[in-house]
Amino acid sequence: MSVGDMYGFLHSGGAMTGKFSYEVAGQLKAYVYRLIDPRCGETFYVGKGRGDRVFQHALEACVPAEDEPGIMSPKLDRIREIRSANVSVEYVIHRHGMDDDTAYQVEAALIDAYPSLHNAVRGHHASIYGMATVEGLLQRYNLPQLALGQEHKLLAITINKLRGRRDHKVIFDLIRYCWPLRQKRAETVEYVLAVDRGVAVGVFKPLRWKPARAADFPDIANIEDEMDRLAFQGERAPQDIWDFYVGEHGKRISPIDLPPARQACRYINC
Template sequence: MPRFSEEVCERLGNYVYRLIDPRNGETFYVGKGRNNRVFDHAEGLPEILEDDSQTLGSKLDRIRAIRNAGLNVLHVIHRHEISDAAVFEVEAALIDAFPGLTNVQGGHASSDRGPMNHLELIDKYSLPTLPEPAHSLILININKLEDRSDRKAIYNLVRYCWRVSKERAEKAEYVVAVVRGVAIGAFRPLRWLPATPENFPDIPYSDGSEAHRVGFVGEEAPSDVWDMYVGARGKRITEPQLKHVQNPIRFWKCS
């Protein structure tokens, strides 16, 4: 695979790139880097993958499958000469534009400033604000929700499954479901359990690979608590430490 010369690397500066599967033309990863980072990722070099906190088996498996087919990973440098301050925003916008990526984390501030329709934007800036919590809370981001009025769907998405300490989670009185910076559901966890088929038989499973994560069995919060944190159509989260950037979990008064 070709490499950039030192002169080209110096001119490129920060850049954002896509990795593409030549078998179907599908973009499967978006990343940022400098120098020859794009080639190292496309080749699946172990030392690069080990240093990449966004990499899990799905990306490496895709690269191996491409190479086992006798092909090379394609790539596109989408934007270069990007300032340090802007590179995260450019990467995030590109991640938002390509669904189904193998990136483990979403783009920088995607949950707060990512793609929204006009109704979501109106809600984000005109709904009442979330008050100072009167309880210990876990706020969990569930941006894959399709219908904010479906309380059952909200519950099923927010309760399963998260990479969080079971002991710390058990300190929370309520779990608040968040979509694009708006609290849209509140639930009382009754039990936090390892995310196994035995503990969550109603969740579709392919294997028991989520056992290192946890979920909860619970119920809707009492009406007065729901009204406090959600209200009729949701409440905006304006407190900086409660906003979701990349980590989907935020704790409040759970230490």
């Protein structure tokens, strides 16, 4: 199917063509959009874009699922289900006329507001500035600050599914399985730092990196093989390392030392 054919496939008939004119795109600037399932009225995806970005997901869904490069995409599966029902995705431009930084903030706030989204990430800066209770904010900003220096080669991984910071086994399971990393570089890491909303909550010593095969991690529940990703077998860092990076209840990391980013994994000093 050609690009032109795919654009036509978005909406046959009617005003929607899957492409904004140059004049309209210029007026929209950066915008935040929602994709809605017309069968139930549910918003299933929130995104930030410019130009024709709002329509790109429907184009991606034109690629058969078996041809996708090893990527599981509930978002694209939902779009295909909508098409199979002979209806079309509904598009809503939620806010427009913004600069990119403002649009990222609006996107992150909307992602927090819709609980059933198929977004792979929570939104720009959401790991630090996203939805939190007042109690949680008081606890976070009363924690001591961690100054990241040149002490060790680190891999900082932001974990978004954490509920509570006191169960080190839960933190360990989330941090070791599994991530889109290159093995050669991962093997240079001395310690893996678990980060939750800008707070270091755990630090672990990787002993072996390997493709993520569920059978090799029998003590982690509800995981599947993801052989294009890496996981590590390891152990909790020695107590002096733990005290330095985490302390008793966690340590805040300055956004200067670890700037907010959309990717979960970031190397430090390596």
